[in-house]
Amino acid sequence: MEREVMTFDVLIVGAGPAGLASACRLKQLDPELNICVVEKGSEVGAHILSGAVIDPKALTELFPDWKERGAPLTLATERDEVVLLKDNRSSIKIPHWMAPKSMHNQGNYIASLANLTRWLGEQAEALGVEIFPSFSAADVLYDENMQVKGILTGDMGVGRDNMPKDNFMPGIELHAPFTLFAEGCRGHLGKELIRQFKLDQGKDPQHYGIGLKELWDIDPAKHQPGLVIHGSGWPLQGDTSGGFFLYHAENNQVAVGLIIDLNYSNPWLSPFDEFQQLKHHPLIAQYLEGGNRVSYGARAITKGGYNSLPKMNFPGGMLIGCDAGTLDFSRIKGAHTAMKSGMIAAEAVHHALKNNETDASTFEARYTQSWLYRELYKARNFGPALHKLGRWLGGAFNTLDQGLFNGKLPFTLHDLQEDHASLHRSSESKPITYPKPDGKLSFDKLSSVFLSNTNHEEDQPCHLQLSKEEIPLTVNIPLYDEPAQRYCPAGVYEVIDDDAGKKLQINAQNCLHCKTCDIKDPCQNIQWMPPEGGGGPNYPNM
Amino acid sequence: MKILVAVKRVIDYNAKVRVKADNSDVDLNNTKMAINPFCEIAVEEAIRLKEAGSADEVIVVSVGPKACQEQIRTALALGADRGIQIETDDIPESLNVAKLLAQVVKNEEPGLVLLGKQAIDSDNNQTGQMLSALLGMPQATFASELTLKDGKVQVAREIDGGSQTLSLSLPAVITADLRLNEPRYASLPNIMKAKRKPLTVTTPETLGVELKTHSTLIKVTPPVERSAGILVNSVDELVEKLKNQANVI
Numbered sequence: 001m002e003r004e005v006m007t008f009d010v011l012i013v014g015a016g017p018a019g020l021a022s023a024c025r026l027k028q029l030d031p032e033l034n035i036c037v038v039e040k041g042s043e044v045g046a047h048i049l050s051g052a053v054i055d056p057k058a059l060t061e062l063f064p065d066w067k068e069r070g071a072p073l074t075l076a077t078e079r080d081e082v083v084l085l086k087d088n089r090s091s092i093k094i095p096h097w098m099a100p101k102s103m104h105n106q107g108n109y110i111a112s113l114a115n116l117t118r119w120l121g122e123q124a125e126a127l128g129v130e131i132f133p134s135f136s137a138a139d140v141l142y143d144e145n146m147q148v149k150g151i152l153t154g155d156m157g158v159g160r161d162n163m164p165k166d167n168f169m170p171g172i173e174l175h176a177p178f179t180l181f182a183e184g185c186r187g188h189l190g191k192e193l194i195r196q197f198k199l200d201q202g203k204d205p206q207h208y209g210i211g212l213k214e215l216w217d218i219d220p221a222k223h224q225p226g227l228v229i230h231g232s233g234w235p236l237q238g239d240t241s242g243g244f245f246l247y248h249a250e251n252n253q254v255a256v257g258l259i260i261d262l263n264y265s266n267p268w269l270s271p272f273d274e275f276q277q278l279k280h281h282p283l284i285a286q287y288l289e290g291g292n293r294v295s296y297g298a299r300a301i302t303k304g305g306y307n308s309l310p311k312m313n314f315p316g317g318m319l320i321g322c323d324a325g326t327l328d329f330s331r332i333k334g335a336h337t338a339m340k341s342g343m344i345a346a347e348a349v350h351h352a353l354k355n356n357e358t359d360a361s362t363f364e365a366r367y368t369q370s371w372l373y374r375e376l377y378k379a380r381n382f383g384p385a386l387h388k389l390g391r392w393l394g395g396a397f398n399t400l401d402q403g404l405f406n407g408k409l410p411f412t413l414h415d416l417q418e419d420h421a422s423l424h425r426s427s428e429s430k431p432i433t434y435p436k437p438d439g440k441l442s443f444d445k446l447s448s449v450f451l452s453n454t455n456h457e458e459d460q461p462c463h464l465q466l467s468k469e470e471i472p473l474t475v476n477i478p479l480y481d482e483p484a485q486r487y488c489p490a491g492v493y494e495v496i497d498d499d500a501g502k503k504l505q506i507n508a509q510n511c512l513h514c515k516t517c518d519i520k521d522p523c524q525n526i527q528w529m530p531p532e533g534g535g536g537p538n539y540p541n542m
Numbered sequence: 543m544k545i546l547v548a549v550k551r552v553i554d555y556n557a558k559v560r561v562k563a564d565n566s567d568v569d570l571n572n573t574k575m576a577i578n579p580f581c582e583i584a585v586e587e588a589i590r591l592k593e594a595g596s597a598d599e600v601i602v603v604s605v606g607p608k609a610c611q612e613q614i615r616t617a618l619a620l621g622a623d624r625g626i627q628i629e630t631d632d633i634p635e636s637l638n639v640a641k642l643l644a645q646v647v648k649n650e651e652p653g654l655v656l657l658g659k660q661a662i663d664s665d666n667n668q669t670g671q672m673l674s675a676l677l678g679m680p681q682a683t684f685a686s687e688l689t690l691k692d693g694k695v696q697v698a699r700e701i702d703g704g705s706q707t708l709s710l711s712l713p714a715v716i717t718a719d720l721r722l723n724e725p726r727y728a729s730l731p732n733i734m735k736a737k738r739k740p741l742t743v744t745t746p747e748t749l750g751v752e753l754k755t756h757s758t759l760i761k762v763t764p765p766v767e768r769s770a771g772i773l774v775n776s777v778d779e780l781v782e783k784l785k786n787q788a789n790v791i
Binding site for chain 2: 112118156166
């Protein structure tokens with residue numbers, strides 16, 4: 001098919017913190033540049049979900065006057081608490097000096113990353129960046145030398161049967177000397193590019209977590225704006241690492257969430273139900289009781305950090321932000337590092353454009369001289385220590401490593417097992433029974449998904465593709481009792497057991513675009529593909 | 543012939559409507575907004591008439607704060623030719639909107655005025671009817687099919703229990719129902735072009751319309767949540783409960 005072609009100077013896939021920071025930086029360096037950003041969400045910010053306690057470091061470098069420009073960072077963190085939940089009733093507060101230094105939050109802001117992203121979108125548009133929400137990037141386009149020459153936007157108006165409908169609109173080719181891929185964690189094009197250019201050669205496997213979050217309106221009497229609580233322990237069992245957060249944000253709202261590392265081994269584990277159970281702990285329930293849940297969402301997190309960070313530049317483009325994996329897991333913060341990676345990438349791309357080079361090869365040197373490199377290097381042992389030494393010893397190690405040695409210990413811990421390979425057989429694992437939701441503090445999956453405002457055009461091909469149709473029946477159901485029905489936070493995967501036997505049903509319209517299935521499927525059989533542009537969650541204030 | 547289409551900026555139909563904690567209004571902070579779906583259908587119909595050669599210009603008009611320019615741009619990206627924003631602090635009630643639109647119609651003299659049958663936020667279903675009355679033009683509401691023939695417009699409209707076909711002389715006011723058409727997607731190149739299409743901003747004062755308030759919003763409350771049902775074991779038990787507990791039979 002002959003497709004329409006449009007050409008830009010720089011093309012950016014994904015209007016998140018990384019993509020928009022690089023767009024703004026490029027325009028600051030050269031206002032003449034023609035920059036196009038495509039975004040699969042229905043608007044900028046629609047697919048952005050984060051805690052979030054935000055370190056304004058990168059933002060201050062990008063827009064030193066962000067306060068005057070009205071950036072939605074207005075609530076400074078007031079107080080940090082780090083706690084360990086011993087069981088369903090009791091907890092221990094970790095004294096400030098014993099908590100890893102990376103868990104201290106002075107100078108940071110409790111904010112909605114979705115709203116910060118909306119604001120970044122406005123700044124970018126004011127600088128003349130063209131942003132196109134509701135347009136997904138379906139494929140990478142290469143030239144005859146296998147250099148990236150752009151992307152193909154997704155077709156619109158294709159029916160479930162793969163046939164064009166009346167309102168069919170074919171995708172178009174967007175070309176540019178440089179394409180920056182900023183899709184966020186486990187971008188489907190990023191995944192292809194890493195394979196295509198062997199960007200992960202010599203690196204540890206990437207590691208991931210799944211984060212679930214809710215926003216609550218709470219009783220003003222219980223609200224302590226600026227209070228940040230982090231913790232771990234119950235209800236997660238000893239061999240599952242993860243942690244929760246509870247942030248007292250503005251307007252009598254709190255953000256509460258749970259992050260579970262996706263290297264968990266028990267296929268009976270359900271991150272969603274662990275999260276629902278967590279909220280019944282008195283430490284958390286004391287704030288939520290009498291409140292109202294207003295929003296729900298989930299997103300996978302790239303957390304391998306320094307050891308797993310792939311090479312980010314390749315001919316004709318770059319991977320930036322969480323698409324590469326720049327999150328600092330020791331601080332559970334990725335917005336400032338994603339933005340910084342985008343800004344450094346912008347500088348490298350600008351240099352390459354000026355010198356007519358096809359690879360932004362100065363990136364590496366710029367990166368290693370930046371605070372981004374120093375921050376990620378310092379945190380390199382944090383995740384592996386927790387995985388290898390466990391919650392107690394690993395936690396103690398991290399306190400010493402981060403606090404006493406400032407991340408300068410002369411060795412590096414590695415975690416070489418891929419997350420999808422960590423599941424044990426269901427028959428060899430202890431089934432977990434979760435209490436029924438009470439409808440006040442805890443809820444079922446479907447009423448939760450409703451609050452994410454997710455929506456997909458119903459008559460379209462299923463965007464969750466199985467490489468081999470038979471795997472659920474031959475492997476996943478018999479060996480693992482199909483873990484997808486539990487790790488999916490949106491109830492997309494359902495095992496139907498009727499007269500004809502068991503089968504896997506995929507309710508793709510519930511999808512929150514979190515990408516967990518693409519990461520955790522033990523056979524790597526599920527491919528997350530972008531649905532029709534504009535589909536997916538519509539997160540306000542997340 | 544010119545076609546004038548009115549569009550309204552409303553909460554996106556996918557977004558969950560939330561009420562402010564003090565019940566003063568719906569909370570629209572950082573909520574996805576969109577062009578009212580019925581207005582979008584009206585825009586699509588106008589563009590189709592232009593593509594069929596029945597019209598030479600499609601003008602889109604919206605009333606509201608600056609943000610509603612986004613929805614005008616969306617309509618321009620779909621294929622409308624130019625936009626008019628009537629700047630107001632918030633969205634005035636239907637009669638005011640109709641008076642503002644009536645003035646625009648007098649200035650622009652379109653052969654056809656298309657609107658959505660109602661907006662999905664306030665569900666008033668008034669503006670089209672009021673506009674036709676103010677202008678003394680014939681009206682056809684809830685249109686599901688529209689044909690221009692010999693200087694007249696034939697409209698199939700949805701009524702209770704069937705369909706009614708009307709023939710109207712032009713100029714006329716028509717409001718679009720769901721089945722009139724399925725709007726197209728805006729293409730990326732057209733969205734870019736739409737940014738350069740003319741959009742003029744005017745005010746109620748310039749149009750000589752005084753906005754009046756006829757009603758006050760007192761309170762907004764969310765619907766009462768349905769309580770969980772109970773499983774009964776037999777028909778007898780069901781009947782017993784309906785009779786004595788629910789008091790419905």
